[in-house]
Structures are given as C-alpha cells and as structure tokens.
Amino acid sequence: MSDAFAREPRWDPRLFPPATRAPRAVQTARMLLDPQGYARSLRRRLGPVFSLRTFPYRGALVCAADAAANRVVLTDHERFTGGDAAALLAPAVGAGSLICTPPPLHLAHRKLLLPPFHGVRVARWAPRVRELVHTGLPALLSGDGVPVRPWAQRLTLDVILRVVFGLTDPARVATFRHALNAFVGMGNLAVLFLPEPLRRDLGPLSPGGRFHRLRATVVDLTREEIAARRAAPDRAHRDDVLSMLLDARDEHGAGLDDAQLLDELTGLVLAGYETTATTIAWTLHLLAHHPAARDDLIADLDAGSDRLLKATVKESGRLRPAVYNAMRTAAHDTELGGHPVPRHAFVAALFPLTHLDPGRWPDPDAFRPERHLGADPVPYSLTPFGGGVRRCIGVSLAQLEIETVLRELLAAAVPEPAGPLEPARLVSVMLVPARGGRVRLRARRPHGCPGRPPAPGSWSPPL
Numbered sequence: 001m002s003d004a005f006a007r008e009p010r011w012d013p014r015l016f017p018p019a020t021r022a023p024r025a026v027q028t029a030r031m032l033l034d035p036q037g038y039a040r041s042l043r044r045r046l047g048p049v050f051s052l053r054t055f056p057y058r059g060a061l062v063c064a065a066d067a068a069a070n071r072v073v074l075t076d077h078e079r080f081t082g083g084d085a086a087a088l089l090a091p092a093v094g095a096g097s098l099i100c101t102p103p104p105l106h107l108a109h110r111k112l113l114l115p116p117f118h119g120v121r122v123a124r125w126a127p128r129v130r131e132l133v134h135t136g137l138p139a140l141l142s143g144d145g146v147p148v149r150p151w152a153q154r155l156t157l158d159v160i161l162r163v164v165f166g167l168t169d170p171a172r173v174a175t176f177r178h179a180l181n182a183f184v185g186m187g188n189l190a191v192l193f194l195p196e197p198l199r200r201d202l203g204p205l206s207p208g209g210r211f212h213r214l215r216a217t218v219v220d221l222t223r224e225e226i227a228a229r230r231a232a233p234d235r236a237h238r239d240d241v242l243s244m245l246l247d248a249r250d251e252h253g254a255g256l257d258d259a260q261l262l263d264e265l266t267g268l269v270l271a272g273y274e275t276t277a278t279t280i281a282w283t284l285h286l287l288a289h290h291p292a293a294r295d296d297l298i299a300d301l302d303a304g305s306d307r308l309l310k311a312t313v314k315e316s317g318r319l320r321p322a323v324y325n326a327m328r329t330a331a332h333d334t335e336l337g338g339h340p341v342p343r344h345a346f347v348a349a350l351f352p353l354t355h356l357d358p359g360r361w362p363d364p365d366a367f368r369p370e371r372h373l374g375a376d377p378v379p380y381s382l383t384p385f386g387g388g389v390r391r392c393i394g395v396s397l398a399q400l401e402i403e404t405v406l407r408e409l410l411a412a413a414v415p416e417p418a419g420p421l422e423p424a425r426l427v428s429v430m431l432v433p434a435r436g437g438r439v440r441l442r443a444r445r446p447h448g449c450p451g452r453p454p455a456p457g458s459w460s461p462p463l
C-alpha cells in the first residue's frame with residue numbers, strides 16, 4: 001500500500017463533508033454503473049462539496065462540484081497538493097512519473113518536460129498528425145455503425161509513439177501497440193481499484209500477476225528505446241520528446257536518470273493516448289446525435305473557419321470530459337466550501353459536475369457549441385484539462401489531434417447515429433462511451449479522395 005493510502009484518515013462523519021449513509025459497496029457500484037447520474041444526485045442532496053465513500057478509499061473522497069470549490073482545489077497548492085493523490089495510478093504510470101510526483105520535485109520535472117509540449121513546438125507535428133489521420137481514415141469510413149474509440153486509440157497511440165519516441169518503423173510501432181493494448185485493455189487496469197492483497201503478483205494467472213507481466217513488457221520496450229537513443233549519433237537533431245529529455249538540464253545542471261526517464265516516458269504515453277482517443281470518440285458521437293450542431297460545424301469548416309470547431313471541442317469536453325477528475329490530498333486540516341477536510345484526505349475536483357452547474361451553464365445538458373462563441377466562461381467552470389501548476393501538459397498536442405481528426409473526417413463524411421446516445425462508463429479515471437461511441441458515417445464524396453485541404457495556419461496553438 002502506498003504511503004498516501006497508509007496516511008489516509010479513516011471515515012468519521014464529523015471530520016468530513018456530508019455523505020449519504022449508503023454502504024461503501026453500494027456507492028462504489030452506483031459510481032461504476034452511472035458515474036454522472038449518481039454523482040449528480042449526491043450533489044443535489046448534499047451540496048457542491050460532499051464525501052463519496054467508495055473503494056479503494058478507507059475514509060472518503062472529498063468531492064468539489066462547482067466552480068468555486070474546483071478553483072480552490074486546483075489552485076490552492078498550500079492546502080491541496082498533487083502527486084501523492086495519484087498514488088492509485090502509480091503502479092500503472094510509474095511512481096516517478098510527473099503525474100505521481102509531489103512538490104517540490106514536481107515543478108523541477110515539469111519544467112524539463114514542458115518545452116516539447118509547448119504550443120509552437122507542437123504545431124510542427126501538424127503535417128505528421130494529418131498524415132496519420134489520412135492513413136487511418138479509410139478504415140473508419142469503410143465501416144457501418146463503427147465504434148470510434150478503438151479506431152481513435154490506434155491513431156492517438158501512433159501519434160504519441162512518434163512524438164514521444166520518434167518511432168516511425170511500422171514493425172516497432174506495431175510491437176509497442178500490441179504491448180500497450182494488452183496492458184490497458186481487457187479490464188487489466190481495474191486491478192488498480194482492487195483491495196491491496198488482490199493487487200499483488202500471485203502468479204501469472206492472478207489479476208496482479210497478469211498486470212505486472214503486461215506492464216513489464218511495456219517497460220522493457222521503453223528501456224530499449226532509451227538505450228538506443230542514448231547511443232544514437234543524431235540525437236541532437238531529433239525532435240522527439242525522448243531525445244530532448246536526454247539532454248534536458250534544470251538550473252542546477254541536473255537531468256533525468258534512466259529510472260526517472262523510464263517513468264516519465266511511460267507516464268506520457270499512458271496519459272496521452274486514451275484520453276485523446278476518448279475525447280475524439282465523444283465528440284463524433286455527440287455530433288452524430290445533434291444534427292443541427294453537426295451541420296453548422298460542417299458548413300463553418302467548409303467556409304474555411306475553425307471558430308465552431310474549437311467551440312465544438314470545448315462543448316464536448318464540457319458535457320463529457322474524458323478525465324473524470326483531478327486528484328489532490330489535503331496538506332493539513334482545512335476546510336472546503338465551509339466543510340471540514342482532514343489532513344491527508346483525498347480530494348477530487350469532479351469535472352462532470354462542475355461542467356453541468358446550472359448556475360454557470362444555462363440548460364447544462366444541452367449540446368450547444370455556440371455557447372462558447374461569446375464571452376469566456378467563468379474561471380474554473382470548464383476545466384477538462386485540470387488546472388493550476390498541474391494542468392495537463394499535453395493540451396496543445398491533444399487539441400491538434402482532435403481538431404485534425406474532425407477537420408479531415410467531416411470533409412469526407414457526415415456522422416449519423418448508429419443507435420441511442422451512449423451512457424458514460426467510468427474506466428479507471430476516464431469517462432468513456434459505453435459502446436465505444438458508435439457512429440454511422442455517410443460519405444460526402446467517394447472514399448480515398450483527399451479531405452478538405454488545410455486552411456493556411458488552420459491549427460494554431462491554444463493560448
């Protein structure tokens with residue numbers, strides 16, 4: 001058990017924000033079955049700051065569900081710190097990855113990792129991303145009633161392998177893809193949420209054993225890439241993240257050793273591809289189910305504008321944020337929204353609730369991209385990428401990928417419903433469409449024709 005879980009205070013209703021009396025098993029099951037509906041019902045009954053008593057927490061997860069509480073959790077780093085709070089994910093992403101690194105080391109590592117993900121640098125990847133989207137598009141267009149998420153996972157994995165490792169050899173990409181799909185697929189990551197004894201490696205057939213073996217394959221492949229790149233004579237001229245990190249130094253001249261690099265790279269790959277694929281799937285699924293918004297977007301894109309494109313991605317991230325929450329721990333006994341929060345308690349900013357706050361978002365359940373065309377939203381009422389010093393470092397890359405897919409796909413086809421609007425399911429920390437985000441794609445022009453040519457400067461880094 002990690003230190004964060006060992007330190008977690010036990011449940012005491014006097015020390016935590018309000019909770020329901022439902023047993024922990026019932027709360028866990030309801031969250032898994034209907035993560036949005038159940039959390040919303042708790043918010044209605046208990047207010048914008050409440051306690052959720054689910055496994056694997058022994059105490060309770062303190063939840064922030066409106067913009068005011070969201071802002072405090074994400075930005076008051078003296079009271080709510082990150083890193084340890086992600087202890088649950090450490091066995092998957094690596095305890096030394098940025099996601100799991102507490103302050104003060106977090107800031108030093110973040111400074112080393114940020115340059116390759118800066119918007120201007122990411123913009124240089126645009127032609128390669130477009131090329132990968134074009135290569136993948138026929139597979140999507142040839143299906144009838146296809147789930148978008150698996151298709152998008154393949155695409156975003158190819159992108160992240162190129163960006164992070166500079167991989168271009170199809171055989172090597174396929175080896176990585178196979179290893180990562182096995183590791184994150186088939187419910188393997190559910191092991192993270194099992195009680196500690198069941199997470200242990202009790203042989204190859206045990207869930208813990210399977211998890212550790214599949215992760216070891218991913219780690220071995222990453223280790224091979226690091227060794228090969230250290231020996232590569234052309235390293236200084238390469239633009240992938242690994243090459244840049246090998247030579248990156250902080251202000252004291254310190255860089256990352258191989259163990260740190262291994263965790264950082266594994267963390268980047270795992271944080272970067274499923275999240276982006278899930279957002280692509282939700283956006284296309286939502287467009288298919290909202291024909292007026294879809295047709296407006298297609299007309300706007302055809303006219304050479306990307307105003308509605310950016311608004312659509314925001315609206316999809318509002319209604320169906322791919323990442324359910326951002327996690328922190330309370331640095332000391334404190335309060336949130338007028339309720340006590342004990343030291344070391346786990347605290348979650350619940351994006352799906354903040355994003356549906358009727359006080360901030362009129363008619364919150366409606367999919368209306370145009371609501372983002374006017375004034376900026378109230379700060380911290382829309383945070384699909386988190387916020388504060390731990391805000392997602394992959395925002396620019398994710399937006400480049402999502403916008404490129406939408407632009408290219410909508411030039412070639414019109415997404416239509418292939419069944420009812422899918423409910424959201426919680427898979428580790430992600431909110432995914434229950435059936436993969438199925439859409440039917442009606443061709444606008446014969447397959448194989450190039451999509452809409454990119455308007456000059458059509459992808460610009462977000463501010």
Ligand code: HEM
Nearest residue numbers: 099271272275276279323326385386387390392393394398
């Ligand atoms: C649509 C796609 C994505 C979404 C919705 C998303 C969302 C998030 C969220 C909510 C956080 C937590 C922020 C916080 O704690 O305040 C996060 C952190 C992070 N993300 Fe992303 N992400 C996406 C894509 C990416 C990509 C493409 C990469 C990199 C290749 C990436 C790398 C990271 C890293 C390294 C962190 C940890 C940052 C830190 O702790 O300092 N993400 N992301």
